[in-house]
Structure formats: C-alpha cells, structure tokens
Amino acid sequence: MKAAGKWVDPFDDMSRPPFDLSSVGIDTRWLDVSLSDRRLLLVVAHPDDESFSNPGTIARYAASGVTVHCVCATRGELGTIEPELLRGHAGVSELRTSELLCAADALGMAAIHFLGYRDSGMEGEPENLAAGSLHQAALEDVTRKIVTTMRVYRPHVVITFAPSGGYRHPDHVKINQATLPAFEAAELGPGKLYYLAGSVTALRIAIAAMRLLRRDPRKFGRNKDVDLVRMLDEATPTTTVIDVSAFLQPKIRAARCHRSQTPSLPPGPIMRIMGRTERFARVVPPWRSGESETDLFSSI
Numbered sequence: 001m002k003a004a005g006k007w008v009d010p011f012d013d014m015s016r017p018p019f020d021l022s023s024v025g026i027d028t029r030w031l032d033v034s035l036s037d038r039r040l041l042l043v044v045a046h047p048d049d050e051s052f053s054n055p056g057t058i059a060r061y062a063a064s065g066v067t068v069h070c071v072c073a074t075r076g077e078l079g080t081i082e083p084e085l086l087r088g089h090a091g092v093s094e095l096r097t098s099e100l101l102c103a104a105d106a107l108g109m110a111a112i113h114f115l116g117y118r119d120s121g122m123e124g125e126p127e128n129l130a131a132g133s134l135h136q137a138a139l140e141d142v143t144r145k146i147v148t149t150m151r152v153y154r155p156h157v158v159i160t161f162a163p164s165g166g167y168r169h170p171d172h173v174k175i176n177q178a179t180l181p182a183f184e185a186a187e188l189g190p191g192k193l194y195y196l197a198g199s200v201t202a203l204r205i206a207i208a209a210m211r212l213l214r215r216d217p218r219k220f221g222r223n224k225d226v227d228l229v230r231m232l233d234e235a236t237p238t239t240t241v242i243d244v245s246a247f248l249q250p251k252i253r254a255a256r257c258h259r260s261q262t263p264s265l266p267p268g269p270i271m272r273i274m275g276r277t278e279r280f281a282r283v284v285p286p287w288r289s290g291e292s293e294t295d296l297f298s299s300i
C-alpha cells in the first residue's frame with residue numbers, strides 16, 4: 001500500500017487515549033496518532049466519499065494543524081472495478097481500502113475508522129438484503145459506533161451527509177440518520193455539525209448541459225442511477241463557503257488515488273474553476289439569518 005511506510009502503531013505509547021475500538025467493531029488505520037487541540041471528524045459511507053465531497057476543506061484544515069479523522073462505514077465492496085486493477089489485491093474491499101488510505105495521506109488526514117459494514121446499492125437492489133450490509137444494520141448499532149468514535153476523539157467540528165445523502169444513496173441517507181443522534185449523544189460541548197452542500201449553480205449547469213446533449217438528467221452517472229433534477233430539488237441551502245483554492249493539488253492527488261472509481265478527472269481548467277470553494281450547511285449551532293461564516297472553526 002502506498003502510504004504503508006508512514007503508518008505508525010498507536011499502541012507504542014500506552015499513555016495515549018484508548019485507541020483500540022475493535023471491541024465495538026471499529027478497525028482504525030492510522031497515519032498520524034498525534035491529537036491537536038483542534039479536531040475535525042468526517043463521517044461518510046464509502047471510500048471516495050471523502051475525495052468527491054469536501055477534499056479541499058480536509059486538506060486546508062489538516063495543513064493548518066487540525067487533526068482530521070474520518071469514519072467510513074463500509075469498504076466500498078459493491079464498486080465496479082476493472083479486473084486488471086484487482087491484480088495484487090485480495091478483493092474489492094482491500095483495493096478500495098488502500099485507495100482510501102492513499103487519499104487520506106494526500107489530504108493530510110490522521111486516521112480512518114472503518115465501521116465494518118458491507119456496501120449497499122441504490123434503493124431496491126438485491127445486494128441490500130445481504131447480511132452485514134449497512135442497509136440491513138440496525139440504526140442504533142451504527143449510531144453507537146459513531147458515538148464511541150466521537151467520545152474518544154472529541155471533535156470540535158463534525159461533517160456528514162445532508163438528509164438526502166446528496167443523491168439519495170441509501171448508505172449516505174443512513175449515515176446522516178445515524179450521525180445526527182450520535183452528535184447529540186456524544187455531548188461535544190461547543191461542537192459544530194455541518195452537512196455537505198453541493199453547488200446549486202453547478203447542478204443547474206450539469207442539467208442544462210445534459211438536456212442540450214439530449215440526455216436524461218434523471219439518469220446521470222456510470223450506472224445511470226443519479227437523478228440530478230431530484231438532487232437540485234433536495235439541495236441543502238449553503239450557509240458556509242470555504243475557500244480551498246490553494247488546495248487544488250491535494251484534491252487532485254486524492255481523486256487520483258481512487259483510480260478504480262474514476263479512471264479520468266475533469267480537465268484542469270474546469271477543476272480550477274469548480275474546485276475553488278466547497279460548501280456546507282451548518283446544523284449545530286443553528287444558523288441565524290444575517291450571519292456570515294467562512295471558517296468551520298469560527299467561534300471555537
């Protein structure tokens with residue numbers, strides 16, 4: 001694995017907090033065991049969610065000394081993979097775990113906490129009935145694992161999916177449903193909770209472009225299972241825009257780590273224009289009208 005040389009064993013120093021969460025089914029992969037006095041936790045469902053949602057924000061805060069951890073519920077077992085990419089890997093989950101750790105290294109993350117569920121498909125797919133899938137997991141079980149991680153690492157800022165999950169992927173929706181009660185139960189004091197919020201303008205442009213090309217914007221993506229029109233209808237209003245224009249390179253490096261999911265990236269000029277900012281919706285503390293915010297850690 002690319003970053004293997006950098007990983008360290010947290011149990012070398014037993015004076016540290018209790019890092020071993022395996023008793024509750026969490027497998028942690030470390031890149032840096034130090035904990036700074038500013039900590040951010042990203043809670044997602046699949047390897048690549050971190051790199052295709054808010055990677056510039058992760059890179060920006062990690063570079064400024066914030067400890068960034070990521071909870072990832074699955075190892076992306078259902079991802080479509082070109083067979084040649086599997087060479088040298090025991091299976092899809094191992095390949096995608098290595099891709100996530102590569103991206104974590106590119107973005108400066110400190111640790112990934114895998115919750116141990118199997119990937120689920122879009123609504124109605126037969127894989128969702130598989131034992132061990134996130135789809136089948138009891139919501140309380142998922143919530144408990146996230147609460148445990150929060151209580152151990154005490155993040156000041158938590159980021160997760162909006163209630164729509166972005167594009168209605170059932171795993172994303174479930175992570176939202178588990179993270180909200182987990183955040184409350186963890187009692188993080190002055191902690192702030194944000195939802196990922198995409199660009200409505202970018203969505204409108206994508207829908208218009210598809211219509212111009214006589215393609216159905218309700219059937220977008222590799223598997224034609226992403227409904228851009230519904231995404232626009234359900235878009236979470238942005239409260240906070242983060243300037244990540246100085247972190248385009250780590251964003252590109254992280255996206256390239258997920259080679260099995262994204263064989264090619266948009267052209268550089270489009271990446272530069274579309275990737276300058278990342279958007280969030282603050283949930284806790286509640287947004288007050290007239291407020292403006294350009295820093296997730298403001299007032300912490």
Ligand SMILES: [Zn+2]
Nearest residue numbers: 045046049169
């Ligand atoms: Zn995902």
